[in-house]
Amino acid sequence: MAKTLYDKLWENHLVRQEDDGTALIYIDRHLVHEVTSPQAFEGLRMANRKAWRIESVVATADHNTPTDGWEKAEGTACIDDEISRLQVDTLDKNIRANGALAYFPFKDVRQGIVHVVGPEQGATLPGMTVVCGDSHTSTHGAFAALAFGIGTSEVEHVLATQTLVSKKSKSMLIRVEGPLGKGVGAKDIVLAIIGKIGTAGGTGYAIEFAGSAIRGLSMEGRMTICNMAIEAGARAGMVAVDDTTINYVRGRPFAPKGSGSGSDWDKAVAYWRTLHTDEGAQFDKVVELDARAITPQVTWGTSPEMVIGIKDMIPDPAKEQDPVKREGMERALAYMGLNPNTPIAGVPVDKVFIGSCTNSRIEDLRQAAAIVRGRSVAANVKLALVVPGSGLVKRQAEEEGLDKIFKAAGFEWREPGCSMCLGMNADRLSPGERCASTSNRNFEGRQGPMGRTHLVSPIMAAAAAVAGRFVDVREVL
Amino acid sequence: MDKFVVLDGLVAPLDRANVDTDAIIPKQFLKSINRSGFGPFAFDEWRYMDVGQPGQDCTNRPLNPQFSLNQPQFKGASVLLTRQNFGCGSSREHAPWALLDYGFRAIIAESFADIFFNNCFKNGILPIVLPTQVVDKLFSETLATPGYRLIVDLPNQVVRTPGGEAIPFDVDAFRKECLINGWDDIGLTLRHADAIHAYEERRRHEQPWLFAK
Numbered sequence: 001m002a003k004t005l006y007d008k009l010w011e012n013h014l015v016r017q018e019d020d021g022t023a024l025i026y027i028d029r030h031l032v033h034e035v036t037s038p039q040a041f042e043g044l045r046m047a048n049r050k051a052w053r054i055e056s057v058v059a060t061a062d063h064n065t066p067t068d069g070w071e072k073a074e075g076t077a078c079i080d081d082e083i084s085r086l087q088v089d090t091l092d093k094n095i096r097a098n099g100a101l102a103y104f105p106f107k108d109v110r111q112g113i114v115h116v117v118g119p120e121q122g123a124t125l126p127g128m129t130v131v132c133g134d135s136h137t138s139t140h141g142a143f144a145a146l147a148f149g150i151g152t153s154e155v156e157h158v159l160a161t162q163t164l165v166s167k168k169s170k171s172m173l174i175r176v177e178g179p180l181g182k183g184v185g186a187k188d189i190v191l192a193i194i195g196k197i198g199t200a201g202g203t204g205y206a207i208e209f210a211g212s213a214i215r216g217l218s219m220e221g222r223m224t225i226c227n228m229a230i231e232a233g234a235r236a237g238m239v240a241v242d243d244t245t246i247n248y249v250r251g252r253p254f255a256p257k258g259s260g261s262g263s264d265w266d267k268a269v270a271y272w273r274t275l276h277t278d279e280g281a282q283f284d285k286v287v288e289l290d291a292r293a294i295t296p297q298v299t300w301g302t303s304p305e306m307v308i309g310i311k312d313m314i315p316d317p318a319k320e321q322d323p324v325k326r327e328g329m330e331r332a333l334a335y336m337g338l339n340p341n342t343p344i345a346g347v348p349v350d351k352v353f354i355g356s357c358t359n360s361r362i363e364d365l366r367q368a369a370a371i372v373r374g375r376s377v378a379a380n381v382k383l384a385l386v387v388p389g390s391g392l393v394k395r396q397a398e399e400e401g402l403d404k405i406f407k408a409a410g411f412e413w414r415e416p417g418c419s420m421c422l423g424m425n426a427d428r429l430s431p432g433e434r435c436a437s438t439s440n441r442n443f444e445g446r447q448g449p450m451g452r453t454h455l456v457s458p459i460m461a462a463a464a465a466v467a468g469r470f471v472d473v474r475e476v477l
Numbered sequence: 478m479d480k481f482v483v484l485d486g487l488v489a490p491l492d493r494a495n496v497d498t499d500a501i502i503p504k505q506f507l508k509s510i511n512r513s514g515f516g517p518f519a520f521d522e523w524r525y526m527d528v529g530q531p532g533q534d535c536t537n538r539p540l541n542p543q544f545s546l547n548q549p550q551f552k553g554a555s556v557l558l559t560r561q562n563f564g565c566g567s568s569r570e571h572a573p574w575a576l577l578d579y580g581f582r583a584i585i586a587e588s589f590a591d592i593f594f595n596n597c598f599k600n601g602i603l604p605i606v607l608p609t610q611v612v613d614k615l616f617s618e619t620l621a622t623p624g625y626r627l628i629v630d631l632p633n634q635v636v637r638t639p640g641g642e643a644i645p646f647d648v649d650a651f652r653k654e655c656l657i658n659g660w661d662d663i664g665l666t667l668r669h670a671d672a673i674h675a676y677e678e679r680r681r682h683e684q685p686w687l688f689a690k
Contacts, residue, residue, distance in 0.1 A: 015676045016669060022651045024669060026676055028687050036569065038510035049663070052673075055690055064508065083508040083531055090510050101690065128687070135568040135592060149592055151570035152512075153599035161666045163673055167649070199495060200562040203591055233565065235591050256686035264686040271684065303495050324494045324560055331493075422567075424504045441566060443499045449528045 002278035005240050006171050006206045009146035009275070013129045015163055024163045028128040029145075031114045032059040032100070032155070034091035035424070036133025040156035041094040052162040057100040058123045058254075061088045062113045063424045065106055067387050067414035076106055084425065098159075102254070112390025112416040115139040115357035119223065120390055122252025126241050126272040131158055136357045136440065138229040141238035142222035143245060144275040146206070148235040170204055170284040172234070173277075175211035178291035183474040185367070186221035187359060187438070187457035189213060189289075190228040191297035195307040197287060202234030205285065208277060209239050213291035219248040220361045227358045228440055231304040240276035296473050298344050299442045299455040301332035306442075308344060310460070310472045316340035335444055336452050337432070345470050347454075350433040352377075352384040352465040353447070354411075354458055356421035359438035360389030362396050364458040369402040371462035371476060377410035378468025384411045385427065387419040411465070423448050436464035479601040480659035484582050484629040486555030488619045489546050496559060497566035498593060502575040506531050515571055516578030520546065550623050557584045558615055563604075564593025573600045583629045585636070587612050598652045601659065603631060605646045631657060 003011075015024040037059075044051065051057075064084035072078040076092075079085035088106055095103045102123065104111040110121065115136050118124040130140040130147035133155040140147035154164055174197075176189055194201075207229050214222065222239045229237025239245075246269055249255050256264035295309035306329070308315070317329035317340060333340060338347070354360070354368050365388065377384045386406050388394035394416055397403055403413045420427040421439035429435055429451025438461050442453040456464065463473040506518045508531055517535040522528075524547060526539040540547045546554070557576065563586040564572060573596045576584070583603045597604045607615075618638065619625045628637040631653060636644040655662055681688050 016672045018651070020650055022649070024666065024672070026673070026680070035507050039512045039570075042510070047661075047663070053677075055688075081508075087508050087510055125687075127684070133568060133570075135566065149568035151568055151573075151592060151596035151599060153570060153596065157663050157666065160663045161670075161673065162677070163666060165651070165662055165666065199565055200588060200590070203562070203588065230566075230592075233562070233590060254689075256689065264689065268684070268686045303497075328494055422499075422504050424507065441497075441499070443497045443566060445503055445522045446499050449503070449522055 002281040004171050004277045004281045004283060005144060005208050005238055005275060006146070007281070009127065009129070010168055012127065013146065021167050023166055023168065025129060025166050026163055027131050027158050028056060029058065029118070029123060029130040030056045030158050031118055031130065031132035031137065032057055033063060033114045033132070033134060034061045034087045035063045036152050037094065037155055038087065038090045039152045040133070040159060041098065043156040044159055049160045051098050051159045054099040055101045056162065058102045058118060058121070059091065059095050059100050060104040060111050060114050060117050061091055061106045063418045063422065064088055065417040066425050067417050067419050067427055070107060070415055080426070109391040109395065112393065113357045113360060113418055115227065116360060116389030116393065119143065119219070120252070120392055122249055122255035125249060125255065125268070126245060126275050131164065135230045136227050138235065138237045139223050139227040139357055141226040141229065141236055142219060143249070144238055144241045144272070146236055146238070149230065169206040169236070172202060172205040172207045172285045172287065173283040174207055174209050174287045174289070176209070176213040176289045176291050177211040178213060180213055180291050180294065183296055183459060183477050184294050185457050185459070186217055186224035188294050188297045189291070190225045191299070191304065191307045191455065192289060192294045194228065194232045194304045195297070196289065197232055199231060199303050199305045200233045202229060202232040205234050206236040206238065207232070207234045209237060214239060215242065218363060219244060220363045223361070224358055228304070231440055241272045246272060296457065296460050298460065298470055300336065300338060300344055301329065302335055302442055302444050303332070304440070304442060304455060306332055310345050310470065312344060313341050314338050314344055345472060348380055348434070348469040349436045349464050350382050351429060351435040352381060352461050353420040353435055353437040353439065354385065354461050355387030355389070355419050356439035357389065357418070358440045359458050360387060360393065362393050364438065365393070365397045365402050366400070368458040368462040369405045371459050371473065372409045372411065372466060373405050375409055375466045377465045380468040381465055384465045385414060385420060386411050387414045388416050390416050420447055422446060436461045436470065478599070478659050478661060481582060481601050481603050481631055481656040483631065484555060486583065486626060486629065487551065487553055488556045488558050488625050488627050489551035489554035490616055490619045491545055491557060491559040492616060494560040495562045495565055498564055498569050498572040499566055501564070501572040502569065505529070507569055507571050512574055513578060515575035516580070519575040519579040520544070553580065555580050555582045556627050556629065557581045558612070558619055559584065559586045560612070561587040563589050565590035568592045570596045570599070573597050573602055577602055585612065585615065598656065601656065603629060603656060605629070605636065607644065607646060611644055
């Protein structure tokens with residue numbers, strides 16, 4: 001029978017299944033960060049249980065880590081916030097006590113956002129199940145892995161049993177066909193998808209992204225797409241294996257080794273080549289988008305589904321029939337300080353954030369730098385931040401001179417971490433501040449209490465920094 | 478985990494769709510390494526007029542009178558009534574921890590986000606999905622009737638209204654059993670340790686690269 005990619009990944013990890021569909025699925029890779037793991041390690045300790053296969057764990061600190069002032073003091077002593085420091089130190093203590101396949105502590109050059117680090121190290125491989133106590137674990141689905149976020153109780157469950165109790169999701173195919181216009185990229189595609197199906201459109205589904213526009217993306221672009229599957233409500237998003245996938249993985253530190261028949265690498269590649277949806281396989285739902293119709297996207301509200309093209313007008317709640325939705329729109333407009341039926345282009349910004357697990361990889365930084373080169377951050381912009389996704393991304397960018405371009409324009413060039421995507425460290429918005437952000441959530445208070453977030457692509461954020469307001473990046477390319 | 482069998486609880490309304498877990502428990506409280514103490518900070522940005530800090534004593538903080546849960550008639554509520562896509566966004570289990578610590582044991586909504594829904598069951602909270610027209614009716618009754626209570630009967634899978642109506646709901650059989658018995662599912666899974674070992678051995682042979690160190 002013809003199978004979807006999701007069918008194959010699911011069946012390959014099935015340890016056992018009850019008649020009602022409740023299944024035990026095996027977890028290959030467990031990514032761990034400091035925020036959602038302390039209570040899980042504590043639970044394990046309290047129950048006197050040992051980790052089942054600690055070599056499945058790859059750990060790093062990312063959410064609480066400061067992005068500047070690293071030189072002030074040794075190790076974590078430079079973290080001013082005591083509670084943040086304790087959480088980072090607790091991860092350190094837990095990993096040192098329990099072990100891990102790999103641990104990239106604070107200030108290690110390989111440290112960074114866990115969803116940037118995993119793929120970069122080859123710790124995320126096609127065909128794996130990948131979990132993390134973090135909803136953006138869907139990122140790793142770009143490698144044809146079954147990857148999804150879990151809560152802390154499940155983190156403990158995976159530590160103790162190497163499995164999760166789960167039921168198979170429904171399957172959705174999102175096909176994006178056609179060439180992308182100039183200035184339109186992966187972030188615009190995924191925002192357009194969320195705008196079309198809504199933030200709950202993917203609830204209960206595992207999404208496969210396909211079509212020529214997806215195939216044409218680099219692995220980094222595919223990660224951007226899968227990263228935001230959760231913003232459409234789907235715990236998992238995925239893309240089939242092709243040459244792009246295999247070429248990305250080859251030679252990375254934790255990728256399979258060897259060459260020639262019989263080597264781990266060749267065996268792995270032979271298996272990976274099977275990780276695609278078979279001809280004729282059925283999905284529970286199919287959504288199609290025309291890539292040519294996608295323009296640079298900007299969110300206007302407090303949910304990622306509240307998104308429009310840069311040339312569009314901010315929508316009018318009065319035209320919405322559903323009363324709950326209408327009220328949500330009215331509240332969002334009041335929170336964002338925007339008026340309906342006015343253009344989003346031209347709205348001034350106070351801060352610009354280029355970073356997060358959605359858009360902090362080297363290609364994101366290259367594209368943003370290309371817009372910024374030879375220009376300056378506008379006078380009304382109080383802070384423009386670039387936060388690379390990992391120490392290795394930062395080093396690569398510096399070797400290419402991107403840091404100089406950003407700094408010359410007036411951007412701050414920071415150390416890696418989650419930073420202002422959620423503002424657990426010192427990087428955040430003040431009340432009322434408006435931010436052009438390459439992150440993934442524009443919820444009320446997400447980047448700081450009463451802060452106003454507009455989600456955009458890296459080049460749209462760069463263009464907003466230079467203009468001091470939202471502009472159509474296609475006009476400055 | 479505390480058992481959940483039958484709950485007779487006061488109902489509090491939160492009439493918003495797409496309530497995200499950032500709203501349920503803002504980021505600054507995620508720095509805690511404990512599972513408890515989040516209740517006073519549940520819905521912090523909506524509930525208080527100032528910005529809360531972890532470890533703060535909340536007794537004298539200025540309350541937002543507009544926020545429904547602050548209204549005196551909903552004090553002590555254990556059933557939360559809300560709208561579609563409740564608990565979307567971040568996977569933070571601090572969200573159900575905060576709701577539980579606040580006193581909620583059951584949440585009724587038109588729909589829930591997947592990860593949050595799952596996290597509730599791990600903490601003895603019962604999330605109940607009901608159709609929009611039923612939720613609408615429960616909202617009007619809650620707002621019209623001071624002291625409005627519902628009886629959530631998990632073994633029989635019904636919500637009983639003061640008017641004597643019995644509203645049926647669906648719940649996964651395995652999750653229901655875990656809630657009713659207060660079972661820790663790690664213990665349950667470890668009963669299948671042999672099956673996990675057998676699976677692992679097979680994979681180690683078929684896909685050795687997954688086990689390389």
